[in-house]
Amino acid sequence: MSTLEVVTGVLALTGLAVCVVGLGWRVSGVQGRPFRWDVAPAKGSAARGVAYAFTLGMAPWAKESTRRHLLAYVRGILLHLAIFAGLAWLAASPWHAEVPKVVRLLTASVLTAGMAMGLAGFWMRRREPALRQLSTPDDYASLGLVTLFLATAALSAVAAWCLPGLWALSGLMLAYIPFGKLRHFVYFFYTRTFFGLLFGRRGVLESAR
Amino acid sequence: MARLDANKATLVKDTLGKLIDRKLLASLEVCVRCGICAESCHYYLADPRPEHAPFYRSEQVRRLYRSLFDPIGRHLPWWVGAQRPTEESLAQLAEMAFSTCTLCRRCTLNCPSGCDTAQIMRAMRTVAVAAGLAPEMLVQLADASIAREEHLEDFKEIYLEQVRALEEEVREATGDPQAHIPVDVEGADILYVALSGAHTILPAAILFHEAGSNWTLSMFEASNYGVFLADTARAKRITERIVREAERLRVREVVVTDCGHAYTTLRWEAPNWFGKPFPFQVRSLIELVAGWISDGIITVDPTHNPEPVTYHDSCNLGRNSGLIEEPRTILRAVCQDFREMTPNREHNYCCGGGGGLVATPEWTDLRLKAGGPKAQQVRATGAQVVAASCDNCRIQLGDISEHYALGTRVVGLMELVVKALVPQRAKGHPLEADVA
Ligand code: SF4
Ligand code: SF4
Numbered sequence A: 001m002s003t004l005e006v007v008t009g010v011l012a013l014t015g016l017a018v019c020v021v022g023l024g025w026r027v028s029g030v031q032g033r034p035f036r037w038d039v040a041p042a043k044g045s046a047a048r049g050v051a052y053a054f055t056l057g058m059a060p061w062a063k064e065s066t067r068r069h070l071l072a073y074v075r076g077i078l079l080h081l082a083i084f085a086g087l088a089w090l091a092a093s094p095w096h097a098e099v100p101k102v103v104r105l106l107t108a109s110v111l112t113a114g115m116a117m118g119l120a121g122f123w124m125r126r127r128e129p130a131l132r133q134l135s136t137p138d139d140y141a142s143l144g145l146v147t148l149f150l151a152t153a154a155l156s157a158v159a160a161w162c163l164p165g166l167w168a169l170s171g172l173m174l175a176y177i178p179f180g181k182l183r184h185f186v187y188f189f190y191t192r193t194f195f196g197l198l199f200g201r202r203g204v205l206e207s208a209r
Numbered sequence B: 001m002a003r004l005d006a007n008k009a010t011l012v013k014d015t016l017g018k019l020i021d022r023k024l025l026a027s028l029e030v031c032v033r034c035g036i037c038a039e040s041c042h043y044y045l046a047d048p049r050p051e052h053a054p055f056y057r058s059e060q061v062r063r064l065y066r067s068l069f070d071p072i073g074r075h076l077p078w079w080v081g082a083q084r085p086t087e088e089s090l091a092q093l094a095e096m097a098f099s100t101c102t103l104c105r106r107c108t109l110n111c112p113s114g115c116d117t118a119q120i121m122r123a124m125r126t127v128a129v130a131a132g133l134a135p136e137m138l139v140q141l142a143d144a145s146i147a148r149e150e151h152l153e154d155f156k157e158i159y160l161e162q163v164r165a166l167e168e169e170v171r172e173a174t175g176d177p178q179a180h181i182p183v184d185v186e187g188a189d190i191l192y193v194a195l196s197g198a199h200t201i202l203p204a205a206i207l208f209h210e211a212g213s214n215w216t217l218s219m220f221e222a223s224n225y226g227v228f229l230a231d232t233a234r235a236k237r238i239t240e241r242i243v244r245e246a247e248r249l250r251v252r253e254v255v256v257t258d259c260g261h262a263y264t265t266l267r268w269e270a271p272n273w274f275g276k277p278f279p280f281q282v283r284s285l286i287e288l289v290a291g292w293i294s295d296g297i298i299t300v301d302p303t304h305n306p307e308p309v310t311y312h313d314s315c316n317l318g319r320n321s322g323l324i325e326e327p328r329t330i331l332r333a334v335c336q337d338f339r340e341m342t343p344n345r346e347h348n349y350c351c352g353g354g355g356g357l358v359a360t361p362e363w364t365d366l367r368l369k370a371g372g373p374k375a376q377q378v379r380a381t382g383a384q385v386v387a388a389s390c391d392n393c394r395i396q397l398g399d400i401s402e403h404y405a406l407g408t409r410v411v412g413l414m415e416l417v418v419k420a421l422v423p424q425r426a427k428g429h430p431l432e433a434d435v436a
Helices: A003-031 A046-054 A064-068 A070-098 A101-127 A129-134 A137-158 A160-176 A181-201 B006-019 B022-030 B042-046 B054-069 B071-075 B087-099 B106-110 B117-130 B136-150 B152-174 B202-211 B225-229 B232-249 B260-274 B285-294 B326-334 B361-370 B372-381 B391-403 B413-420
Strands: B190-193 B215-217 B253-256 B281-284 B308-312 B337-339 B385-388 B409-412
Touching: A003 A160, A003 A181, A003 B022, A046 A181, A064 A070, A064 B106, A070 A101, A070 A137, A070 A160, A101 A129, A101 A137, A129 B054, A137 A160, A137 A181, A181 B022, B006 B054, B006 B117, B022 B054, B022 B117, B042 B361, B042 B372, B054 B071, B054 B087, B054 B117, B087 B117, B087 B361, B106 B117, B117 B225, B136 B152, B136 B225, B136 B232, B152 B202, B190 B202, B190 B232, B202 B285, B202 B413, B225 B232, B225 B260, B232 B260, B253 B260, B253 B285, B260 B281, B260 B391, B281 B285, B285 B326, B285 B413, B308 B326, B308 B372, B326 B337, B326 B413, B361 B372, B361 B391, B372 B391, B385 B391, B385 B413, B391 B409, B409 B413
Parallel strands: B190 B215, B190 B253, B253 B281, B308 B337, B308 B385, B385 B409
Antiparallel strands: none
16 A cells, blocks of 8 residues: 555545544534424324335425426436445445456446536536525535545546545545535434424325325 | 624524524524525515525525534634624514515425425524514514403403304304304313404304304404414413313313414414323314215205305415315315315415414515415416415405406305305204214
């Protein structure tokens, strides 16, 4: 292992540690807040509401908004899938040589598509007047980090010499997650659950009536 | 920009801090500003300006939240768009929360993350109340409701006289000279809570009589302006009047008139304030009447309502309370030509009158403009009559019918039922109690 690989590897692991500790701090921040179950007798099923919230309720056709903004929604889904693929590749990357070439090429294509979705995110943020007005440096930095992460991940899947670049960038991105907008995914699981509980229990969602 | 004085700054921070439970925190943190919820809001559809998008509104509150509670927002505010409150920004936030969000939750249903923008706006309303920035009219109406219980003895005689005056109309409609409106009857099965005015007492009295229900009329009105203020202390005191009355009269169930926020409050929200389920059942009159029709307890003839009728789903009753099929059971039975709006049920557009907007005259223009999408929906049905199951919606629908020259008549759902009613009780038809 070269010095560069060792240094960037340590960077990546440090970023991971910061990420885990930081997210733990964020989660404990939510868990530390009061939560009270609704006490009124239910009309529908909370369990079915939550199940819907995480399954069919996420389908592109399930909401008027996602039907109307199909491209934007599909872009978001592809970007998130690519991020998961990128993280999986990051975990596998120290064993680069052992990963079959066909898998690496496939991974690189998925990650490249994800990177394109990231770039499209910049364009959308600039194009929509409301988004343009509201976007903060954090929005751009978060999107930039993710897009660069996907780009370096894609490159490193086909060219091993790019691995230090991936590890350095991963360290930076992972360390940033708890402090910037990227942390939203933690809260997603909460809000979707609360969504399912509310609309399921009250019998609003058809599938929970 | 005038800085907030130290006391007010502390008050704002403390008030918001106490409101941040797990649900609110998650909604404050989850939004990625993807922008796809914009058109789910009737304000944005009516006037597609950035400031009318749900995420734009909630982002203004997030800026306040970040500046007070997020370490990054406190130390690097420019990086995350945090903004410490000033006199001006607080006044703007208060106005935004009360005038440009009806708390309808249509955006929540449409957000891929399920972000509850209505809860965020409600929190902002609470902060505004604490800072003395709430609309005066809502405060006065809420306080008047509280005062009604405190001065009940002064009211009681006048109220009973007004009720007696209505009984003649009940007798006429039912053809039963014995028909009356019971008030303050201990041991009744049902406590019926109406709104101020005869329009929600009379149809219900006729229907209760026809169904043979053992009921009694509440001394209090169902509306709760504390809820519009998002002031739980006031809202709870207003609700307590009804809870105490129900317990004193030992009723089995409280039936709320067709009023969206009153039903949502008593059925779903208020038990949380008391920390336990009520010792009585809470139902809407709509649920009762739908059941009576399905079970053949009352007889209706749809030819009495021959004109095309459409139905406006109140956001509180439908999207927030799950009363979705019951009004349709009624309408299919009492109208000859019932037509759905598109979209409908839980996806229906807010009429623009919710969240207390109907009671705040300073924002009438905004309210009428926000009613534009609803006006289009109504027009597309070709209906001559719009049925509403909420009094605030009824007022707003009447106003937008006039404003947009729709030529529609707006009626309460129960008015249609009464019009279709074929009185049978005098002929020995089975009563609710017999069927049960
Ligand atoms: S509230 Fe939801 S849909 Fe709207 S911008 Fe935020 S994340 Fe997107
Ligand atoms: S709750 Fe209703 S009125 Fe408020 S922002 Fe959402 S869609 Fe608009």
